[in-house]
Amino acid sequence: MDLKEIMEKGLAAIGQAHSLEALNDVRIEYLSKKGHLTKVMGTMKDLSNDEKPLFGKRVNEAKEAIDSALKAKQQQLESARLDEQMKADAIDVTMPGTLFNIGTQNPIISIQREIEELFREMGYQVVEGDEVELDLYNFERANIPQDHPAREMQDTFYIDEHTLLRTHTTAIQTRTLEAYAPHVPLKVICPGKVYRRDDDDATHSHQFVQIEGLVVGHGITLSDLKGTLSLFAKRMFGESRVIRFRPSYFQFTEPSVEVDVSCHICDGKGCNVCKQTGWIEILGAGMVHPQVLKDAGYTDETLTGFAFGAGVERIAMLKYGIEDIRSFYINDKRFIEQFKRYE
Numbered sequence: 001m002d003l004k005e006i007m008e009k010g011l012a013a014i015g016q017a018h019s020l021e022a023l024n025d026v027r028i029e030y031l032s033k034k035g036h037l038t039k040v041m042g043t044m045k046d047l048s049n050d051e052k053p054l055f056g057k058r059v060n061e062a063k064e065a066i067d068s069a070l071k072a073k074q075q076q077l078e079s080a081r082l083d084e085q086m087k088a089d090a091i092d093v094t095m096p097g098t099l100f101n102i103g104t105q106n107p108i109i110s111i112q113r114e115i116e117e118l119f120r121e122m123g124y125q126v127v128e129g130d131e132v133e134l135d136l137y138n139f140e141r142a143n144i145p146q147d148h149p150a151r152e153m154q155d156t157f158y159i160d161e162h163t164l165l166r167t168h169t170t171a172i173q174t175r176t177l178e179a180y181a182p183h184v185p186l187k188v189i190c191p192g193k194v195y196r197r198d199d200d201d202a203t204h205s206h207q208f209v210q211i212e213g214l215v216v217g218h219g220i221t222l223s224d225l226k227g228t229l230s231l232f233a234k235r236m237f238g239e240s241r242v243i244r245f246r247p248s249y250f251q252f253t254e255p256s257v258e259v260d261v262s263c264h265i266c267d268g269k270g271c272n273v274c275k276q277t278g279w280i281e282i283l284g285a286g287m288v289h290p291q292v293l294k295d296a297g298y299t300d301e302t303l304t305g306f307a308f309g310a311g312v313e314r315i316a317m318l319k320y321g322i323e324d325i326r327s328f329y330i331n332d333k334r335f336i337e338q339f340k341r342y343e
Contacts, residue, residue, distance in 0.1 A: 007062040107339045111316045119189040129172035141174035142252040155197040165195035181297030185217035202324045209312040216305035225306035237264040253286025283310035
């Protein structure tokens with residue numbers, strides 16, 4: 001091809017290029033070291049000295065024309081590609097947004113937070129502690145000395161002779177009593193995991209969540225305990241619920257009581273849930289044993305207090321009608337999604 005034909009075909013090829021990749025092929029074909037213009041420059045050696053300057057000028061003009069056309073076409077194609085990309089990435093603000101699955105709370109967490117919020121409203125402070133605890137605070141400061149038969153009911157996992165996985169959050173209470181003594185009033189709520197050497201079944205687990213409350217001050221009576229737990233029962237199971245006390249025995253309280261709530265399923269008339277009694281046991285409680293206060297450093301014998309403890313799983317099972325405690329721990333999304341988050 002002569003120089004004129006090369007330039008005409010080159011410009012035509014540039015005009016017909018519909019992509020940057022095709023345009024680059026044109027550039028290689030005409031302007032590379034093995035391209036048409038380079039080849040035609042090789043014919044300059046066959047020209048006379050008078051013809052060479054004119055021919056070189058014409059080659060440069062053709063090269064500049066093709067190069068200029070390439071740059072213009074490249075800019076056009078890049079602009080078109082950007083427009084297409086912007087159209088493809090455009091967001092229709094009238095369309096519904098993407099729903100994100102943020103998960104939900106295990107009902108144990110929801111119930112625990114609901115209980116904590118209730119007692120915060122009554123002026124309690126939420127206090128947590130370590131799950132690995134000393135025997136001193138887990139048992140001895142709770143008025144359960146070495147070789148006491150009550151230890152068998154709370155047999156647990158020992159790390160060594162003096163260290164164990166706590167069997168109740170009473171260990172948080174005994175530490176808090178010691179840290180706070182001799183100041184009053186003291187009002188704390190103590191949630192956390194506890195451990196027992198127990199066989200897992202529908203109503204028992206070797207690990208569960210307990211929440212305990214403690215109040216110490218002047219003039220604290222059993223009626224204060226009953227009023228507090230009555231409000232707790234109404235919040236958890238409905239405003240029509242009532243509670244009753246039954247005599248019991250715990251090492252760290254005297255007197256001690258088991259607390260029942262009127263059945264929220266049958267409204268106290270009797271059903272399978274309450275075993276036809278109209279009542280459901282929900283927790284244990286009592287007046288703080290004087291020895292517990294004394295061991296913690298409270299020397300004022302006029303001080304009194306009350307304490308109570310409940311299993312969070314039991315409260316959740318009763319409130320939501322859950323029949324198997326193991327359902328809380330299997331992380332089945334179908335089970336968890338049945339319950340609302342507590343905000």
